[in-house]
Amino acid sequence: MSPRNRLPPWHEQLRLPNGREVLIRPIRPDDAVPLRAAFPLLGPDEIRQRFLYAMKELSEDQAERLTHPDPRTEFALVAAEPLPPGEALVGAVARVSVVPGSREAEFAILVSHYIAGMGLGRQLMRRLVRWAKGKKLERLYGDVLEHNQPMLQLAQSLGFRRESAHTPGLVRVALDLR
Structure with a gap:
């Protein structure tokens, strides 16, 4: 690939099995509005699997927080249309956050049902693991609803x-990074 065609770090353009092109890239502040606008397209189960409770909307504050990760302790990616941030429809979000005072981080991934089952969860998770290893963390974990078999299998x-999540209905999955 010639230098001028190279994508910036953490960027990758993919063609999904359905032919749709997506760009995996770090989340940007301009993604807040499209994230809020697309939230009603999610089904109740998708929301519950990610947020662990029902929500009707992504608040302005939640979108602001999600789109402004602290680069020292957080990392967030989106899989979006290959358009500029703020214009691109976001189909998936993956986030990892270091637990204060520890060498551990918690992850969360949400892939819209429109593009689920096409390998994006795996692509995003691999990047979260790579970021956590780059931060020299020892453990990466996430809490998953026990009936979310695709995520548990992934x-x-x-x-x-x-592991036990100490909350009924949840399973904690953990990866030793050492």
């Missing part, structure tokens, strides 16, 4: 092990 295929 985590297992990437080497995560199941």
Whole structure:
């Protein structure tokens, strides 16, 4: 690839099995409005699987917080249309956040049902793991609803092990990064 065609770090253009082009890239402040606008397109189960409770909208404050990660302790990616941030429809979000005072980080991934089952969760999770290893963290974990079998299977295929989440209905999956 010639230098002028290279994408910036953490960017990758993919063609999904359905032919749709997406760009995986770090989240940008301009993504807040499209994220809020697309939230009603999510089904109740998708929202519950990510936020662990029902929500009707993504508030302005929540969108602001999500789109302004602290680069020292947080990392967030989106899979979006290959358009400029603020114009691109966002189909997936992945986030990792270092637990204060520890060498651990918690992850969360949300992939819209419109593009679920096409390998984006795996692509996003691999990048979260790579970021966490680059920060020299020792452990990456996330809490998953016990009936979210696709996420549990994905985590297992990437080497995560199941733990008790100490909350009924949840399973904690954890990956040792050492």
